[in-house]
Amino acid sequence: MAKSKQNDETPGSDADTGQEPHEAIDDTSSPTTTSEQAVESTEVRGAAAPPAAAPPETAQAGDRKVGSASKNIALFALFFSLMAVAAAVILWYRVDVESRLQVGEVRTGLSAMQGRVDDFRSSQRDLLATQKTLQQEVQAIPGKLDDLQRQLSKTDQRLAGNLDTLKNSLQRLYSELNRSVDTWAKEEVEQLLVVANQRLQLAGDSHMALAAIQLADQRLQKIGDPAFTEVRTLLASEVTALKNLPIIDRTGMALKIASLANSVPKWPLKSMPKARKPVVDSSADTNLANWRNQLQSIWQDLKTLVRIQNLEQPKKALLAPDQRYFLVQNLQITLRAAGLALLQSDQKLFRLQLGTAAQWLQDYFAKSPGRKAALAALAGLQKAEIRPAMPDISASLLALRRLRKTQNRQ
Template sequence: MSATGQSANGAETEAEKTSAVRPKKSRNMAWVGYTILLSVLILTAGGWFILQELRSKQEGLGGQLNSKDQQILEVTRQLNALQSEMATLHSQFATLQSQVTTEDSKFERQIGEQSAQINERLNLTRTELGESVQQIQRQLNKTHGDLLVADAEYLLSIANQKLHLIGDVKAVLAAMEAADQRLHDSGDPAVFKVREALAEEIDTLRRLNAPDVVGLSSKLLILEGKVKDIPLFLPHAGKSTGQPAKPEAAAPTSEGEGEGPLDSALDNFKDLVTIRRTDRPVDAILHPEQAEALRQVLLLKLETARAALLRGDEGMYKANLASAQEWLTEHFDPGSDKTQEVATEISALAEQPIRIPFPDISKSLTLLRNIEKLRLEADEAGIKPNREESAKTQSGEPSGEAQPAGAQP
């Protein structure tokens, strides 16, 4: 029993020990589990917190990246806009450069054309100035003979103009004779042919029966002065202005001599009344203004005839004289001596020719205008005899006295 009891006590003791050890171990394992669980929770919370932090940081970084990207995109757009503007400015600059190049070429072309024109004008002006200087030098180097030749050319030119425009043969002959005298005084041997032609022209004009235009014009002026004294055919009021004034009566020497008031009144009445016999009917009495108008018409016809005479219009000249003759016959007293005298003078003037064909006197002027050619011909004519004379002298032939070429008789 002791042994069995001891074994049973020992088993109980071991069981108690085992049961005592088991709670201790389960408590420790629980604390370890709690600790591990707590650690896991802590790690989970920390991980979650870290994850949240990482997410927040990631979101912040993402927002920053998005803003940076937007800034980069904005900058890119600005760069693209600047590049397009630069391209536009470059094209505009190219266009402006081409326009400037075109304008420069156009301006250079205009400058070149203007320079050419200015140079041409300068050359022309230089040429004209040179010719003017040479002409002035020639004028200064002219001798007295050259001046006489130039004066003769001027006189011949005036003579030609006067002959064909006015027809004054006497003035033309005077000018031609003066020109011939100047050519003679010049002593130039080249004018010999000119003087020959001039002598023929002067002789032709002298044999020409030219009308005296100046004399006919003077006769017409004298005739116009007689118009105021011609009596009219129709009676007219007013005292004639052409009648000479009567001398005043001398003072009576005594009371019985002299005229009374009645005699003076009769004398004045006689001055106002003119008795004239005529076969033509008198149907009106003219006023003084009408009488003066009739005289003015006759004066106008005579003046028109004189103007036609000076112009050389023979048809108009004779037509106006015939009209004046008809007017004189119709409105003035045909029985008056003054009327008959004026009618006779008008008829004589109407019979005078006032225009005849004039000869050509331009040959001498043409030759004188080519005086240089005549001088060359005279010089050649003078050189040729000198050469012939020298040839005869070298051959031993006797030579006579040489007569100067172009000598005038």
């Protein structure tokens, strides 16, 4: 602030003081020149004038002129001296102000320089600290490099192991991929024949077995290897045997059984006979002394304790016949069990359930056209063969396996 103020004041002072001394000097120089010209003109006139004695009035007038001229010269000299002193003072003031301004600028520059030096020293200290940190980090680098080298060695070892494992896996994969298409086709044919045998022997599903055998024959035809001629011949005979099986209308029989089950609530029940009262032998009380009667009584008691039943006969209803709802439900459940046995190709269970249903119809339901038709339908279903004797279709599978073993040995 002081510096800027001094700078603002300095140009004004320079403007005010810088021109006045020159003007004063110019003013003083002009009177001096005039007086010198007057003296010279006087001297010239004195030299030119004859040395005649001047009159007193003229002499006095000349003295007055000389005195006034001297006074003017003195005034001009004084004025010039004052102007010179003023110019000197102004010049000194200006020089002093400029010197002070220069000193202030120098001090300001020194202060700025000192600030820069301080900043430089601070930066130097920071650089030294950074250098020290960097030196520590540089010193720690060899240790870190050793750790990284050890980790890299472990990683290389692990990668080498993984690479070996990958190579082995790729080799196995290549060996698998190098297997011919015929090999895959042969395996597919073998699996189809296995499925056909399982479906026929375990589930009695001749339709699925026939479809699997025909598909296997198509695969062998695409392979086109003459070595499989024997296998295809066996497949052809097995297809013929499966096609010659009797056609079983499982759907029709299942629908007939379901219709019978739905018609059970419509059939009337028999009138239930009254329960018989046990016969009491009155002679037992009168003839207790008779040992034969006692033995007969004991025998009757033993007969009531031991009961022999033929379990192969169809079971009767577990619930009392007078309970119509439960009797109808039991008969419907029996018929539905027969339908399930039909779908599972279980010939024995199918006939057993149908026989049980027919027996319940005869025992608990009254004679009616519906009961008669139901008994006739059940008798016809019992005669049906839901699982006929299945042909042996394993010959083609065995021949295929023997041929593959022979080819693998070669």
